[in-house]
Amino acid sequence: MSSVHNKLSIFALGGVGEIGKNMYVLQYEDDIIVIDCGSKFPDEDLPGIDLIVPDITYLLENRDKVRALILTHGHEDHIGGLPYIYKQLRMPIYGTKLTLGLVEGKLREANLLKEAELTVITPESDIQLGTVSVSFFKTNHSIPDCLGIVFQTNEGTVVHTGDFKFDLTPVSEEAADLHRMAEIGKNGVLALLSESTNAERVGFTPSERKVGVHLEEIMRKARQKVFIATFASNVHRLQQVIDAADSMNRKVALIGRSMVNVVTIAKELGYLQAREEIFIEPGDVHKYPADRVAVLCTGSQGEPMAALSRLARNNHRQVEVLRGDTVVISATPIPGNERNLSRTVDDLFKLGANVIYGPGSATGVHVSGHGSQEELKLMLHLMRPKYFIPIHGEYRMLHQHRLLAEAVGVDQDHIFIVENGDVVAFQNGEARLAGKVPSGRTLVDGLGIGDIGNIVLRDRRSLSQDGILIVIITINKSHGTILSGPDMVSRGFVYIRESEGLLEQANEVVVASIAKFQEDNMKQWRLLKQLVKENLGKFLYERTKRRPMILPIIVEV
């Protein structure tokens, strides 16, 4: 695989046709700029896999051209792949102060921080990467310090929005920079890449500030402890919880590793304002009157090992949820997490807590960090792009975003819904699809990165369905006679004590297969294995309607 040969190429290595593992690439001649380096959690069809990161084959094969990785913000689906990818690519990294603060922690843990070349950028930065001039614009999102990116090339200007909403009354930060965006649009945008997460949602996403009002109200009314579970990275949300607690004269305890981690970094870097004396240790919660305490914790997705789930199972060493306490789920479950979160809510109700949960639109304790349809149209209006590539979303979201772009006047033929790896090439102001670069998912399992392939996964899935039955036949190497066996061992198939009759008969099936093998004067052990597999598989399916993996092993002595 060589490099693509267009003047200007744009493609995704992750993030289109999916939510997660965002990685986009802009290549102008011999200059490659990578945008974001995210990770994604596996579905249940990838048993045992810890994490998914983008396949960076293309970047490795063109590593001499990679000028930089630019990070739009510090969410896991934009920086979570960094330790794995950096180990292989060692590219210079650009990001805002908070983003790099979070990245540093990741690289330190992976023992990669010392060698990393990190450059802090601001919305005002202007950098030159090879022949490409790169500048930025401020956006709003559910983590501070987010950027959109403007690439100026000799072919024209390309804009990447990052994740965004338009928060016109933001919490402790500036609103998205409408004037700068207007200016960019005025100067002409060849192509816009804009995020599509909420493209299915009508209207305008409410301001983060709305949440604060509800949180304060809840803390005012509560007569005992108030627990608030939210994403640790939502620093504005944390700020509002702390402010509400402070105004209601409650101390704040932090529970959950990432909560402590983010609060520490955000305070250090000036993104979180709080009097030091407001914080108390979880171990000291019991020392305060219940109506003088608020607890900020992780686990808003019902993750079984996170703080809130442990609290709900009454399984936390230091803090207890008691009858009459209030628990606020300040988040919406990500698809796939609904059942875990429901279980956590059930457990909290069983403890007698008053739980505030459900869609943010009903409870007021959560708003999305992503712009809804009106905001996506606003971005399209401001940028007035000639070409539009919806990114950051599953297909139906990209599709809805396309409809929005058409509605605001983008030429239907100028909209490209791409898959990961599809190259959009630009020449003389015209765009076309120009082939594919390698793309896909790299699976992380323990220390292994990309070493788990389809065969291993297929085996894991198969093992999980009906288990395994191992048949061991020992033969004499020189005479080819059967010395021992068949011995059978099963795991995950049937409970032995209850099914001895079955396994005895299975044994007879194997014995008969061996007899047939010898009778027919067959020689290759491969054929015996085949015979055992077939006969035993058939017998077991008839008797149980199950299909365990059958693994005949021939031991030569």
Next chain:
Amino acid sequence: MSSVHNKLSIFALGGVGEIGKNMYVLQYEDDIIVIDCGSKFPDEDLPGIDLIVPDITYLLENRDKVRALILTHGHEDHIGGLPYIYKQLRMPIYGTKLTLGLVEGKLREANLLKEAELTVITPESDIQLGTVSVSFFKTNHSIPDCLGIVFQTNEGTVVHTGDFKFDLTPVSEEAADLHRMAEIGKNGVLALLSESTNAERVGFTPSERKVGVHLEEIMRKARQKVFIATFASNVHRLQQVIDAADSMNRKVALIGRSMVNVVTIAKELGYLQAREEIFIEPGDVHKYPADRVAVLCTGSQGEPMAALSRLARNNHRQVEVLRGDTVVISATPIPGNERNLSRTVDDLFKLGANVIYGPGSATGVHVSGHGSQEELKLMLHLMRPKYFIPIHGEYRMLHQHRLLAEAVGVDQDHIFIVENGDVVAFQNGEARLAGKVPSGRTLVDGLGIGDIGNIVLRDRRSLSQDGILIVIITINKSHGTILSGPDMVSRGFVYIRESEGLLEQANEVVVASIAKFQEDNMKQWRLLKQLVKENLGKFLYERTKRRPMILPIIVEV
């Protein structure tokens, strides 16, 4: 385990603390009446399991007292366990015409129909089961022919609502019988068991009739084929689709086994009115102009093998979804099905279809079959029960239903939130919790009912995470010397060709363990197995951060 010894006892064997496998029991002295016999699909924490049905240990131990099974309606979570349970219990079965029509199909498939004693009931029926008089009242739901049940005992009257909503403008059936319910309430209700599915939802569930208006509008506007995916059992919905198609001069094709099955039964029994000539075979769809066809299909939950998913993957033998076709998802995903359904919607958009999906409140093409908070309060008001047991729901739903009951004036101490198996006993008009009967889930896997236990499940889960590594050591039976091995075989752990170095070193770890075993003059092979497991486990975790199941097998020759 003997029988419970209260005058009147009520308990659930399935359906509280969960959605699914409904089964409730009323016992008056020596007369046991069972209500419903549902099944439930397993979560991902039950790998390989096909179905879950209630544990009926109590009923088997008291089978001489079981007078009848009464079915409230024909949904799977109320009748799906029947073939498995009937095989063991052989009890007389009561249900309405449509419910028994669906039951007959199930029993026929399981070769149990001939011996089954089925009695058709109507809302006007009045039956005597032992000392208990049983009557009924008509309700509305997302399947026709639903009943609530009234049990008259010498201790007082007990009412079980079944699943219900109040549809005041129902489609081709009567509205729920408010007058009869009012009369029951007036005569005094000792205990009400009422369903809680939508107890978290404010307001009043819209009438089924609202859907028809939208369906007709969609068929009017569509210039090509219209596909409607919905639950086959929702006969009123099917009726509305057929009516809309008929009025728009479209023929109707049915795709999906259960769709064909339900339409056949419902027509036969008079629950579905349609001119015979409106139906066409799927294979004939292509013979009609695209704007003269509607397709009713299964798969509204995105089930990978159902009709809609096959159509979306362009994988149906007879019918194709073409660019410009309209697809209506006339259902809401059940929690856990969201991702599958999203994938199906993505695939349909990729085919160029216009897909109408999302919450029924937004699209108008779906309404729930369960009453919302105002309807649950209405039922509580009508029945004016002395005691209230919320049923049919996960804990938070039961909890919200309790709050509704308190709000309409039921005494807080007279509300029992129970778990499956908890017995509520009544004597002299007073209720109390009175111990537990055996309850739990019986797992169906292939032909096995209840033979899969925790060990097998734990092994399946473990195998699915990091696979298995089998280590075979062959020893001489008489001398105790090692003849061969260690031989190692792995499945689902690592891909062999890429990890030979690792497995070679693992082999050395085993060899060293054997040497240590012999050096220390240990004799029991059990100890060698233990040693190999420990040393190999430690080595592999250090090297890979994975924990495959390690299975040492010693073959004696």
